[in-house]
Amino acid sequence: NSIQEAMDMIYKGFDVADEYRNPVIIAADGMLGQMMEPVVVPPARAAAEEKDIPLIKPYALTGHKCKRERNAINSVWLKQELLEDYINEYWPKYEKAEKELPEYVTKNLEDAEVVFVAYGSTSRVVLEAMEILARDGIKAGLIRPKTLWPFPKEAFKEIGASTAHVISVELSKGQMMNDVKLAIEGRYPVSLISRVGGMLLDPVEVADRTKTILEVM
Template sequence: MKGNEAFAEAAIRCGCRYYFGYPITPQNELTEYMSRELHKAGGAFVQAESELAAVNMAYGGAVAGGRVLISSSSPGIALMQEGFSFLASTELPLVILNVSRGGPGVGSIQPGQADYYQATRGGGNGDYHLIVYAPSSIQEAVDMMEKAFSVADEYRNPVMILADGMLGQMMEPVILPEPLKAVDIDDISKAKPWALTGTKEARPHNVIKSLYLKPELLENNLRKLKEKYDKAKEALVEYSKSNLEDADVVFVAYGSTARIVEEAIEILEKDGIKAGLIRPVTLWPFPYAAFDEIDPETKLLISVELSQGQMIDDVKIGSKGRYPVTLSGRTGGILITPSEVAQDAKKALEVIK
């Protein structure tokens, strides 16, 4: 399946019944697929008049207890940041799919990874976090979908799947999950007792708000959110690793770029250079502990990104000053090649000799 269509089908099979979106390349196939298929599963598709409208419609769907998906690409996601801050503040679950492209501004329609700061640091106001997953294949993204919805529900927090234009547009074999039964509308108040479902059951009124006029009430709410984020840092970190034991150089890469690095490692191995890889699966929380598994004799860490260098800051935090850290990357929608990554590693190793 094409990536965008696989993402959409996986969401439907994972119980998503509400989708709000606005077309933007390179994720339009997802919106088109939802417009054709979601109603067949008893769901509701709405094409909003803008990204701002879409995120606020999603806010409304989440308030009512729905399993909601929203998707866009980089500049569209930028317009949704205020809504993400509101959703985090009011502790509402939402799954966000960002099929990222080049920027800043309108940028290009080719793949990019320059949304790392936006995803992991947040473009909205205040102390909040999105939980962020970064798949490296269409299959991993499909497998990640149910986890994203479950984590969003458990933590009552927005979850972003940060893909990129390459994953959205490429085609790969994929095994789709067995369909899950969506929560019936009459059972939402049992599954999500905090939701605004009316008080026909004679329950007390629920209140969902992000306005706290008394400073101490806002501070108490932020402390509660911090406790949740601290729990996420302990429970949700995911990463994969390879060849860290005696590596001369260790690459750090996420998403589709990690697959390019795997081939670069094979090139270096032929030249007698041992290379390892840390692939963060969660970008927030970031797997800093993975860096404690690197061989103390490793000479260099290289952050490989389709950006001018954003994840590199987290790589430096994880390295704790134990290793030199450098960047290998391309921008403008140009994919870096395995040979370029290998050459960058050789040049950097020569410099530190």
């Protein structure tokens, strides 16, 4: 939601990729790329010395130098039973990620009539749309995922009993809405407000389209 937060997530992304030995994708958007804001760069950390790498990362291909077993990176298993064992062995890493990595921010969920789900620069637009709706007597809340995978399903348990509708606001054709529906588990109707192709949403448009959605309920 800000350049500082984006930078913090990028720094964290390297740590997560290193810990889980898995690619991390930063889902930034064009508007964020054009913004200018002050940031605080975290202090640099010293790189691990070569002698410590085999202890910190026993999987690393540093040359075994006759001091440990040879390492080999392999993802090809020609025997099905070996591949099944391999997948079962690594499945706890997936479960660990689902438990530890989701991050999100919520706002005004307690008595919201409608709850928006939005991330990145679109969430800033939604915050202004919420102010417009509030002036018209419509209480709105926000769930802002900071991680899209693992998707922060726990956030949706915080939605209050007064909510009648959930709206996914995104600069795509509803890809996140699919995750929202899964997280909602059929408890609320889910709609989509979106634009694509580099076209941006504005707060008035989001507020007007929200009113239309609520009117046809």
